[in-house]
Amino acid sequence: GTLNVPGIVGLGAACEIAAAERDAEGPRLLALRTRLEQGITKALDTTQINGHAEKRLPNITNISFGFVEGESLMMATKEIAVSSGSACTSASLEPSYVLKSLGVGDDLAHSSLRFSLGRWTTGEEVDYVVDKVVAAVNKLRLLSPLYDMHKEGIDITKIEWAKH
Numbered sequence: 001g002t003l004n005v006p007g008i009v010g011l012g013a014a015c016e017i018a019a020a021e022r023d024a025e026g027p028r029l030l031a032l033r034t035r036l037e038q039g040i041t042k043a044l045d046t047t048q049i050n051g052h053a054e055k056r057l058p059n060i061t062n063i064s065f066g067f068v069e070g071e072s073l074m075m076a077t078k079e080i081a082v083s084s085g086s087a088c089t090s091a092s093l094e095p096s097y098v099l100k101s102l103g104v105g106d107d108l109a110h111s112s113l114r115f116s117l118g119r120w121t122t123g124e125e126v127d128y129v130v131d132k133v134v135a136a137v138n139k140l141r142l143l144s145p146l147y148d149m150h151k152e153g154i155d156i157t158k159i160e161w162a163k164h
Contacts, residue, residue, distance in 0.1 A: 025119065030058035032117050032126050037061055039130035044137055046150065048108060050099055059117040062099070064108035067147035068140045073113060076136035080129055083114045 018025075041047050046066030065073060070084035095109035104112070115129070141147040149156055 021119075026058050029117050029121075032121055032123065033058055033061050033115075035123065036115060036117070036126045036130060037063065039127065040133060043130070043134040048104070050102060050104055050108075050112060060114065062112055062114045064099075064104065064112040065137050066108065066111060067144045067150060068111050068137050070111050070113055072140055073111075073133070073136055076140060077132050080132055081116075084112065 037049055040063060041049065044065065048064040048066070050062040050064060074082060074084050095106045096104075096112070099109040099112060100106070113133075117126070146156055149159075
């Protein structure tokens with residue numbers, strides 16, 4: 001087949017730009033990721049940042065939201081481009097094997113969202129995402145009897161559920 005010469009030239013130019021700006025872009029993205037993570041974790045209880053605290057990409061974070069299904073949260077924040085689980089299992093309803101290998105339980109693995117920041121992401125956009133996600137989590141938790149039990153101090157892992 002014919003090679004896509006404009007595409008090849010464009011990719012080369014993009015690689016040159018990325019290499020030239022890498023030293024400045026990494027810290028900028030890390031600051032935005034930190035802003036996103038802190039905004040969410042300070043506003044919501046039972047959240048968990050998945051992955052190593054430092055040894056990960058500066059532009060991606062995966063956060064679990066206890067007592068909220070990731071798919072429901074994704075639907076409640078349609079205006080935000082996120083994914084539930086890891087990229088490896090984004091098309092599956094199974095919990096991410098990546099998160100499970102990190103020691104994340106099925107309940108939190110099912111409640112996770114992956115956020116990716118890019119070259120054109122701004123601080124204002126991060127603040128918008130924090131506000132929308134916090135509002136959606138709070139709304140969904142209002143519908144969760146398990147979250148009510150958690151707030152009352154009931155250890156839901158000790159409950160023996162009856163079969164009907």
